[in-house]
Amino acid sequence: MTTSFLYEKDSDNIVTVTMDMRGSVNAINDEFIDGLRSSLEKLAGEADLAGVVITSAKKTFVAGGDLNDLVTAQPGEEHGVFVRTEEIKALFRGIEKLPVPVVAAINGAALGGGLELCLACNYRIAVDSKAVMVGLPEVGLGLLPGGGGVVRLTTLLGFEKAFPFLIEGKKLGAAPAVAAGLLHETVADQEALLPRAKAWILEQRGNELAAVQPWDVRGFKIPGGGEEQPSIRQAIVFYAAGLRKKTRGLLPAPEMILDIMVETLRVDLDTALRIESRQFAQLVTTPEAKNMINAFFFQMNQVAGGQSRPKGFEKSTVSRLGILGGGMMGQGIAMSAAMVGISVVIKDVTMESAEKAKAYSEKGLAKLIQKGRMTEAAAQDVLARIKPSISNDDLQGCDFIIEAVFENVELKHSLTKSTESCLAEGGVWASNTSTLPITSLSGASSNPSNFIGMHFFSPVDRMPLVEIICGAETSEETLAKAFDLARQLKKTPIVVNDSPGFYTSRTIGTPIQEAAQLIAEGINAVRVESVGKSVGWPVGPLALQDEVSQKLSLDIIDAQISMGLSKAEDDPTPQGTALMRCLLTEHKRGGRVHGGGYYEYTEAGKHIWPGLREMYFNAEVDGEVNDQDIRDRLLFRPVIESLVCLETGVLRTVADGNIGSIMGIGAPAWTGGYLQFINTYGVQRFVDRCRELEAKYGKRFAPPAIVIDKAAAGELFQ
Template sequence: MTDSFKYEKDASNIVTVTMDMRGSVNAINDEFIEAMRSTLTKLQAEENLAGVVITSAKKTFIAGGDLNDLVAAQPGEEQGVFVRTEGIKALLRQIEKLPVPVVAAINGAALGGGLEVCLCCNHRIAVDSRAVLLGLPEVGLGLLPGGGGVVRLTSLLGFEKAFPFLIEGKKLGPAPALAAGLIHETVATQDELLPRAKAWILENPSSAVQAWDVKGFKIPGGGEENPAIRQGIVFAAAGLQKKTRGLLPAPEMILDIMVETLRVDLDTALRIESRQFAQLVTTPEAKNMINAFFFQMNQVAGGQSRPKGFEPNTVSRLGILGGGMMGQGIAMSAAMVGIDVVIKDVTMESAEKAKAYSEKGLAKLVQKGRMKEAAAAEVLARIKPSVSDSDLQGCDFIIEAVFENVELKHSLTKSTESCLAEGGVWASNTSTLPITALSTASSKPANFIGMHFFSPVDRMPLVEIICGAETSEETLAKAFDLTRQLKKTPIVVNDSPGFYTSRTISTPIQEAAQLMAEGVNAVRVESVGKSVGWPVGPLALQDEVSQKLSLDIIDAQISMGLRKTEDDPTPQGTALMRCLLNEHKRGGRVHGGGYYEYSESGKQIWPGLRDLYFKEDVDSAVSDQDIRDRLLFRPVIESLVCLETGVLRTVADGNIGSIMGIGAPTWTGGYIQFVNTYGLVRFVERCRELESKYGKRFAPPQIAIDKARLGELFQ
């Protein structure tokens, strides 16, 4: 035995195995394997054994597999991954083959490998606590549950009910997990957990065989011979293809394993799962997603960019200037976490309308059963609509969220900055205007910062924090803390026109306009654009942003001396947008239509684009690969330029910001990580090919050339 698992046998001959591995959590790694192997050897040698309880001494049950091991696996090492996976599964199979009942006493989160261990037990009991969360979220990391999770959950719940847990990575708390069949019962307190587990063993001495090991076992809902299940499989495959466009291998592999589970015996299905897992782990998509959504997300959310030496700061009173789409979303997000909010607009009608947004959103949460009416009323009571500056007195933080007009923002700073409490912070929710320029109206520019929220604020998880030239480290720390208080993910960037996200998100839509202006079919541009893996095509995205707003931003930056007309990297594309806006009144969806026509029956590309710009000889001369690379390489190159020039402070901020803020395809792991898996040398060569054909905007940034020469990755 090792010290990792505590082994205690009581007077009733029930053994309690308490996992207490080195470090803060239990994880499925070499230490776990050795401890479990030793424990099973001892259990199998026990005489008069009545049952086994598996529990944890940590706050979590088991955190899952060790991702460091998984991300280290390289192409060509699949057989080694398979052998290791089969070895772990053999131990889990031994648990469910023990001749006595085994109970999982779940005291905390059991996600991924943690739930897979629980599924091997005959009975699962969880504490009814918010700390308990159950699920198989591996798909969100580009992986599949490799410890039997796909096979056992499909066998336990059936194809249809298991689908959202496996394909979508759905996670549940104790009560809904009980209703869904993931666990068998709950107890109210931690103190009741082990006594109840032991009592169940004594009440059920013959319940030592898993349902799928009983002769004649049938999967709930039926197997593939059931016409409804067959139809469900067809619909699931079609839905996945539409959603992932074939760019994410994990969901497709999970679906394959689920189907195989319906066809073959359990042990064969488990072996198929191991083969698929071993193939998946070494793919670039899996490595990219593990890197972004686990390692780099932990760096960003954990405070990598927060200045050290400042005590944590909590905002209790927040002022918001402007009750439009952004202001009302910030207000709801703040009130939801217990912050008192004053939302000020020019008329009480507008301010009340901003509060009504929260009222409507809270009512939906109540209707869906995600919030009690009393709690919703408490949240709503925290929001005070106002037209008076005096109501802002004593605010710890004021966020200005009016439209992108420098003069208006300056006037609000001058008139209301004095309302801040001592040491209070003024933030501008701007998406494009330089913070240093905006802070010139402030009497305390060290306390001035940018906080770029994303719409809709109450659902979008990212905040881009922008430091001006005089922003203090303490102000940055306070803005970072407020972002975390709002339960959002902060990235920190330095000042420039458009910062990181706005200047990067604009590049593929600019390139799409340039392609059409050159003569490429608009329908083809949109179709190839969707194949990159963005949530929507570049033309649809431009319509949502609105051509008018994009042109207004360009013109504002020109008037402020922040850019020159002659430096436009896609002049034909800009001219195309101006033509559509000025001559055809097509300024975007909110203006009645842009690249698309909109009707009650849906939307379609405006036929006028073909009449005005399509050139068959140009269209046929440009390959789909060139279109795809032109659209994808533009934001990648822009991200590298931001890193090279110091706009981005870290690679992690760039990757997380691109995925969570501007919809970078998840398979890339973020725009900078894309370069790592594409290959630095190959990336530089492809940039030069595109530059020679389409212009200097595709020139490889020097930072990429240097990394390629040194054989280094972006980390």
């Protein structure tokens, strides 16, 4: 018996192994290996064993592999990772080879290694509860399921049905998981779980196949067929092409997973498991995996867990929220708030506009109903929480008011003065501005300590990030309340200090500006966009500028100059800015919403506007600049801007910078965030490359002092 795995045998000769590891969760680590090995050794000595139930004493079943172990693996240590992975797999295979049926009794989340353990059991029963979630989400951390998940799921479901669970990391609740074939049945509650598991074992008396995995039965064929099937061969080619287009070859994990899936169709199970171990060992030591583990697990937990939330303040909850402005941002905030049970007043200048804002939620909820993710009754409850209004009286007693009108200082000041008094005692006023300094906006407030910035991202109901901005007088209590509201809205909040554009807006603009500068210098616009896509952004920099709109970008530049926040002569890319002004004023090309910008938009699709080549292309210049310089110019600009934000105190933590860049402005996942990119690129190497770019293209590429100091000290950004 071990302290981690409790071993109990009942009068029916059924052994229940209950995982109860040290700490809050069960995780696959040395303690797990020792506990499972000890249990299997004891089971081997049972003469009259009828069956085995594996369950958990924790709220979760098994949380998966211990990422603290995985992230320490370095290049050159692949063999050690392989041996350890094979050790775990041998234990799972040992479960499959037991001469009696084994049931996984799943009481909570079984993700990653947790589901891999379940797949090694003959039967899988789960409580029909929101706490139960099953899946193999490793791809989201830059990893692949290394405990047999790729092989067993492909073998169990077939190539095509397994694809979304492995390549996309799709997760399911208990009932949907039964329908998908991952689980066998559910029970109503926790009390029924073990009795039902034992009852199933007793029902299998005389059924020799109950203790044999399907793939160990002679003559077994993978559902849907193997690679010899024409439809499967076509699917492999189709999925491989789609995957390459999506990842651009920058993410090794999905491609490795697909490779293992294909090998599973070709070879026996044990050989496929060994191939999976080799691929896993190779993947774990890659910089992409380390970057993604660091960002999406460790730093995400730091940020969402409240690293930047002031201590000493009780958790607050908003019950009544006022929103000023029913445009794209306001309507999205309203829907997000109503979805989590907050009563919302959305005020606009006309009732027609306010009703239109509520209609956005109605359309969004209808889509959820259509997809089976919400009932009609639940949707009506959400809509009932949203009150359109044109009267300040309806804002009385709001715990929080969020102003979400367009970027005009005078308008924002007038709204603050006219509605701030509607707040309940201790209420907070927030501006959804994306660029205007909070300290300046709070000048119209009678209580600037209760004034804060909450920059949401569009579309609000789908984008997970909120950038919280503290003005010079914003109190710690106000920050705590804003942080709590963001979490209540199920958003991930980063906290930054005040400056024009804050962190995300000023950083997202840099590759856009650099792309304009490149075109103005004579580089082919099609080439700029193509190389830009190779960085791994969701869209190229020219397409992104069209979505943001050239007009809005120029309006922001001009507003900051007029407010004295910047000077025209300090523009780091003056030729690019002049190009945008020319497009807007002389050619009426202000962005997609204005009919076109860098791109022409037609019913058949979109293409780069030919006028760019006619006006700016210089074959000689284009031939002198290599793709690597273009790529680095586009990528290094937001990285350098992130460093400046960290150096000047706009960014409070490295974690906020990495999470904010990935979740808010599309930093490629393989980088782990713009600051983490420097760590794996090499801090000194980054400084050297910056100096090369500075010598060729200007002082905007000069390495900030903070990175020079890190390089000299041999330190990383952590």
